[in-house]
Amino acid sequence: MTIAAIVGTSLVDEIAKRDPDLISAGGSRTWSVCGRNFVVAITELEPGDRLAEHHLPDEYMLLVPDDAVVSVEHDGRPPVSVPEPALVVVPAGTSTVHVAASTTVTRVFTARCDQQMRRAVNHAAGADPRAAPLPEPTETGGDGIRIHRLVALAFRRTLDPNRQEEFLMGPSLRAEDLPPELAGPWNGRHLAGAGSDNLILPRIRLTSPSAPMAVGGASGCRRCRR
Numbered sequence: 001m002t003i004a005a006i007v008g009t010s011l012v013d014e015i016a017k018r019d020p021d022l023i024s025a026g027g028s029r030t031w032s033v034c035g036r037n038f039v040v041a042i043t044e045l046e047p048g049d050r051l052a053e054h055h056l057p058d059e060y061m062l063l064v065p066d067d068a069v070v071s072v073e074h075d076g077r078p079p080v081s082v083p084e085p086a087l088v089v090v091p092a093g094t095s096t097v098h099v100a101a102s103t104t105v106t107r108v109f110t111a112r113c114d115q116q117m118r119r120a121v122n123h124a125a126g127a128d129p130r131a132a133p134l135p136e137p138t139e140t141g142g143d144g145i146r147i148h149r150l151v152a153l154a155f156r157r158t159l160d161p162n163r164q165e166e167f168l169m170g171p172s173l174r175a176e177d178l179p180p181e182l183a184g185p186w187n188g189r190h191l192a193g194a195g196s197d198n199l200i201l202p203r204i205r206l207t208s209p210s211a212p213m214a215v216g217g218a219s220g221c222r223r224c225r226r
Contacts, residue, residue, distance in 0.1 A: 013122070015031040015042060024049055026046050026048055026049025028043055030043040031121070032119040033120050034122060037131055037134050039117045040107070043104065045103055052095070053113075056092050056093060056094070056116075057092055057112045058109070058110040058112050058137070060108060060110070060113070061089055061090075062089075062090055062105060063087055063088075064084075065085055065104065065105075069082070069100040070083075070088075070097060070105065071100075075091075075094055075095070085150040087148040088148070089147075091144065111134060112134060
């Protein structure tokens with residue numbers, strides 16, 4: 001199935017309503033959709049199957065949303081285990097992702113990864129002439145796999161199940177869905193954004209009978225809190 005898209009318009013890809021773009025020999029199903037300079041690939045990854053990408057020119061991001069044990073191999077080095085929700089940065093080159101139990105992972109590649117871009121359902125729409133080309137990488141950030149734990153998600157899971165929804169500020173990330181007090185053209189959800197280097201905010205302490213700890217807020221910029 002191909003989604004017809006007009007260059008420069010927004011696109012909503014409802015993957016539950018269409019066939020996957022790629023089905024591996026191991027039964028994993030992948031849906032891909034691209035933006036101006038990136039492509040997002042969502043894969044229902046089956047145990048025993050392997051997501052292999054070869055000779056990528058750029059690093060890519062791998063989002064692990066649950067506690068399924070994910071293993072990542074890169075350029076023939078020993079595998080790195082990711083046993084908890086995390087954002088993983090996989091360096092350029094050849095890599096393989098596999099899991100111990102069925103899970104869904106999301107990967108984000110740059111537009112320089114031509115093969116991954118061509119898998120996208122809307123790739124035929126063509127390039128948007130308004131999109132600036134990607135800058136050349138100025139540094140590699142090291143040649144190892146980098147793992148960033150999703151601390152906020154881990155904290156949310158410490159709450160009682162019937163109170164976990166209180167952790168969310170809202171159901172949507174779209175600017176047009178924000179409440180008026182957070183819908184500024186620059187700051188959005190931020191209380192101290194552009195041009196507010198010396199803003200002093202009072203500390204906020206969040207407590208809850210179901211939370212094992214309290215969270216304090218920071219105030220002012222680093223040079224003002226000496």
